[in-house]
Amino acid sequence: MTKLSVNINKLATLRNSRGGNAPDLLKSAKDIESFGGQGITIHPRPDERHIRYQDAYDLKDIVSTEFNIEGNPIPKFMEMVLAIKPTQVTLVPDAEDAITSNAGWDTIKNKDFLIDVVDTFKANGIRTSIFVDPIEEMVEGAKEVGTDRIELYTESYAKSFSEGNKKSIVPFANAAKVANDLGIGINAGHDLSLDNISFFKEHIPNLLEVSIGHALICESLYLGLENVINMYLHRLQ
Numbered sequence: 001m002t003k004l005s006v007n008i009n010k011l012a013t014l015r016n017s018r019g020g021n022a023p024d025l026l027k028s029a030k031d032i033e034s035f036g037g038q039g040i041t042i043h044p045r046p047d048e049r050h051i052r053y054q055d056a057y058d059l060k061d062i063v064s065t066e067f068n069i070e071g072n073p074i075p076k077f078m079e080m081v082l083a084i085k086p087t088q089v090t091l092v093p094d095a096e097d098a099i100t101s102n103a104g105w106d107t108i109k110n111k112d113f114l115i116d117v118v119d120t121f122k123a124n125g126i127r128t129s130i131f132v133d134p135i136e137e138m139v140e141g142a143k144e145v146g147t148d149r150i151e152l153y154t155e156s157y158a159k160s161f162s163e164g165n166k167k168s169i170v171p172f173a174n175a176a177k178v179a180n181d182l183g184i185g186i187n188a189g190h191d192l193s194l195d196n197i198s199f200f201k202e203h204i205p206n207l208l209e210v211s212i213g214h215a216l217i218c219e220s221l222y223l224g225l226e227n228v229i230n231m232y233l234h235r236l237q
């Protein structure tokens with residue numbers, strides 16, 4: 001079974017657009033869990049345009065499933081994650097002005113830096129995951145760094161799949177084989193959706209977790225949040 005971690009960044013974006021507290025992020029997180037979500041993911045960015053650092057602290061006592069915090073391990077981010085001690089931290093190399101995540105780590109060039117960061121989080125009992133493109137050398141580099149898991153950056157798969165090209169799964173299946181051979185856990189995320197999730201899961205053995213936000217919230221506008229979560233759970237069995 002693959003766990004579904006619901007990324008609630010988009011709910012924070014909606015809330016922030018009016019400056020009040022609707023939708024109530026803490027209530028939404030609890031509701032998502034009661035609808036069957038097996039984790040809550042947030043990705044605070046330095047400009048706090050959606051999830052704010054304070055949201056992360058407030059969610060600490062609310063999330064009772066797996067809490068996954070994603071971001072670039074700048075000092076402010078590291079301090080926050082170490083104070084909250086979520087289930088998992090996912091390291092993403094985003095530039096400050098990135099609209100959304102747009103690349104995985106070069107785990108070879110950044111080896112020493114990542115070893116320090118991963119060691120720090122693991123010493124504090126926090127599971128680590130490193131966001132990588134589906135490149136076999138980057139998965140091998142992640143192993144060298146000592147991370148518990150990788151998160152496969154799935155935008156290229158999602159884009160090609162929507163254009164009818166299913167061959168884009170190949171690099172992901174190859175990267176997953178390397179990860180499985182090396183004993184690293186596999187997560188995945190970015191632009192996964194009700195349309196493309198089943199094919200992805202079918203081809204990635206031992207897919208432990210997917211984090212999904214943008215498409216899931218878009219789909220919920222038409223189908224309802226509880227219904228959509230259950231549609232994902234059905235596809236991830």
Ligand SMILES: CC(=O)[C@@H](O)[C@H](O)COP(=O)(O)O
Nearest residue numbers: 009043070092100101189190
């Ligand atoms: C790592 C990843 O792919 C997601 O966390 C994605 O970056 C969500 O961030 P935004 O909601 O800011 O697009």
Ligand SMILES: NCC(=O)COP(=O)(O)O
Nearest residue numbers: 007189190191211213214
């Ligand atoms: N790690 C990926 C994530 O949390 C959600 O990405 P998206 O579904 O919003 O593209």
